[in-house]
Amino acid sequence: MMERAMYYGKGDVFAYKTYVKPLLGVRKIPESNFSGRNNIVFGLNAKVSVGGKDFLPSFTKGDNSLIVATDSMKNFIQRHLASYQGSTIEGFLSYTAKAFLEKYPQMETVKIIGEDLPFETVSASSSAGLTESDLVFKRSLNEASKSMIEMVRTEGGTMIANHSSSIIKLQLIKVRGNSFVGFVRDEYTTLPEDSNRPLFVYLNISWKYENVIDSYGENPSLYVASEQVRDIAAFVFHETETPSIQNLIYLIGCRILERFPQLIEVMFESQNHTWDTVVDHSPDTLSKVYTEPRPPYGFQVFSVLREDLDKDKADENSLKSTPQGS
Numbered sequence: 001m002m003e004r005a006m007y008y009g010k011g012d013v014f015a016y017k018t019y020v021k022p023l024l025g026v027r028k029i030p031e032s033n034f035s036g037r038n039n040i041v042f043g044l045n046a047k048v049s050v051g052g053k054d055f056l057p058s059f060t061k062g063d064n065s066l067i068v069a070t071d072s073m074k075n076f077i078q079r080h081l082a083s084y085q086g087s088t089i090e091g092f093l094s095y096t097a098k099a100f101l102e103k104y105p106q107m108e109t110v111k112i113i114g115e116d117l118p119f120e121t122v123s124a125s126s127s128a129g130l131t132e133s134d135l136v137f138k139r140s141l142n143e144a145s146k147s148m149i150e151m152v153r154t155e156g157g158t159m160i161a162n163h164s165s166s167i168i169k170l171q172l173i174k175v176r177g178n179s180f181v182g183f184v185r186d187e188y189t190t191l192p193e194d195s196n197r198p199l200f201v202y203l204n205i206s207w208k209y210e211n212v213i214d215s216y217g218e219n220p221s222l223y224v225a226s227e228q229v230r231d232i233a234a235f236v237f238h239e240t241e242t243p244s245i246q247n248l249i250y251l252i253g254c255r256i257l258e259r260f261p262q263l264i265e266v267m268f269e270s271q272n273h274t275w276d277t278v279v280d281h282s283p284d285t286l287s288k289v290y291t292e293p294r295p296p297y298g299f300q301v302f303s304v305l306r307e308d309l310d311k312d313k314a315d316e317n318s319l320k321s322t323p324q325g326s
């Protein structure tokens, strides 16, 4: 028998909480100054989906007797933000998903996606001069964290079937030091080879922990902050002469896995938004004028796995052991 799709839920569940427990003691890495979040404003946009065979009659017979109204799901999420004692979105999603399964026996699966609604610090005066305000925050329309957890009911309790943490909508421009050459040239090729392009990339990067519990931030030294992943991406972009976006994201993924042994996979969705050149005075000057590229856009999807690091290490070792001059 074919398995059918059947779930329902609520999207755009906005919830803001002030004075969430700060995230302190995140382990520092060489690519980033990030060490924690004050969490004075903690905001998220959640989407919950619930499933279970007991919901079938609600679809086929109009029997609402086991339906938890999606309006109630919204309240459930918001009230669980009030009682959540931790300091990360990942921890909150896990806490809330488990609570849904415990409260409603007809739910067999609960998936919650939470998108961070980030606020940034602004300056304020203090007796010591300029400091960061602890009262006023600036809404950020930049990149944001996003997490997902899928929890399922088992014989004796619950189990996490899937989880991920991400940074989304990161947009990085590198003004030179990028080429794209050597690709297939045939009767369909009009793109010239380019040895120096202004590479503008959009990145969504997701990562998966070996032990989901490390993502909750209860042991902050094992937590991977999206701010650190963002900083690694920019850092690796800076130091790499990129031959393609494909290779760039691979190198970023390897660096993330190197820095965080608690992760087993880093997944990328990248988009190419390389600027079009409008005015180019080179070789006299580096200064040029560019504009947005016309649609369509190119994209890449790639997972970097721990075995990629081991493979690179093995390659390095075999190079090292090759006798000089042979």
Ligand SMILES: O=c1[nH]c(=O)c2[nH]c(=O)[nH]c2[nH]1
Residues within 6 Å of the ligand: 180, 191, 243, 244, 245, 246, 272, 298
């Ligand atoms: O980094 C790139 N990868 C591609 O696969 C591609 N294709 C293309 O037209 N431009 C680019 N750039």
